Amino acid sequence: MLTRFAPAPTGWLHLGHVLNAEYVWNTARARGGRVLLRIEDHDRARCRPEYERGILDDLDWLGYAPDIFPTDAFRAGRCEGRQSDRDAVYREAFERLRRLGLVYACDCTRRQIAAVNPGDAELRYAGTCRDKGLPLSAGLGWRVRLDSRVETFVDRRLGPQAQNPCEQCGDVLIRDRHGHWTYQFCAPVDDLRQGIDVVIRGEDLLSSTGRQIALARLLGREQPPSFLHHELIMKAPGQKLSKSDADTAVHELRHRGLTPAEVKALSRTAQ
Numbered sequence: 434m435l436t437r438f439a440p441a442p443t444g445w446l447h448l449g450h451v452l453n454a455e456y457v458w459n460t461a462r463a464r465g466g467r468v469l470l471r472i473e474d475h476d477r478a479r480c481r482p483e484y485e486r487g488i489l490d491d492l493d494w495l496g497y498a499p500d501i502f503p504t505d506a507f508r509a510g511r512c513e514g515r516q517s518d519r520d521a522v523y524r525e526a527f528e529r530l531r532r533l534g535l536v537y538a539c540d541c542t543r544r545q546i547a548a549v550n551p552g553d554a555e556l557r558y559a560g561t562c563r564d565k566g567l568p569l570s571a572g573l574g575w576r577v578r579l580d581s582r583v584e585t586f587v588d589r590r591l592g593p594q595a596q597n598p599c600e601q602c603g604d605v606l607i608r609d610r611h612g613h614w615t616y617q618f619c620a621p622v623d624d625l626r627q628g629i630d631v632v633i634r635g636e637d638l639l640s641s642t643g644r645q646i647a648l649a650r651l652l653g654r655e656q657p658p659s660f661l662h663h664e665l666i667m668k669a670p671g672q673k674l675s676k677s678d679a680d681t682a683v684h685e686l687r688h689r690g691l692t693p694a695e696v697k698a699l700s701r702t703a704q
Contacts, residue, residue: 594642
């Protein structure tokens with residue numbers, strides 16, 4: 434069994450991350466599996482080196498030791514566990530989809546997309562640029578055509594699930610107009626290439642699962658990983674904890690004098 438812990442360095446590690454790490458490492462230990470550390474810095478506009486350094490230091494302090502890509506591998510420089518160092522991998526995956534005739538360019542803005550289906554729970558792309566023949570060039574988004582198909586899977590906590598990505602989100606954006614590969618693309622590419630067979634993450638990402646299964650199939654993955662979407666730590670009803678909540682940052686809790694064991698216990702009781 435191989436699972437992964439995959440924080441994005443867009444802020445400090447907080448209690449929500451600790452809860453996820455507890456699920457990841459405890460599941461791996463219980464099943465004799467391994468943990469891969471992935472730094473998901475695909476959005477170069479929001480990610481900062483100091484946040485990555487903070488994440489690595491906090492993981493060391495908390496005692497979460499990755500089996501693949503240990504923290505010192507990231508400190509040493511280029512690392513295949515860091516998404517910004519894997520551009521060639523994403524371009525190779527993109528080329529496969531392009532050869533299949535599934536990729537097209539899109540010049541729609543979020544505001545234009547939202548205006549087509551106002552009030553939808555999720556931003557759904559209606560395929561406006563599917564047949565425009567726009568060039569796959571800088572300054573335009575790149576999307577993958579998804580036909581209507583129900584993706585079924587059994588979540589280890591939530592049970593049987595059925596999602597139709599075509600109806601949820603429409604054609605998936607894999608690269609934005611600023612040249613950043615997207616989370617929805619990088620996650621299934623990396624899970625496939627790195628051999629991840631168990632994905633453990635918060636239930637806020639449950640809706641991403643069907644589209645990522647679909648993309649992975651197009652990229653050649655015959656058997657998707659199994660999924661476990663755990664509960665979240667909520668700041669208030671309907672509002673999950675975020676990186677802007679500085680008082681829950683691990684480095685702040687360390688400064689207050691809490692021990693690693695106390696921080697881990699706090700993440701479990703804060704659910």
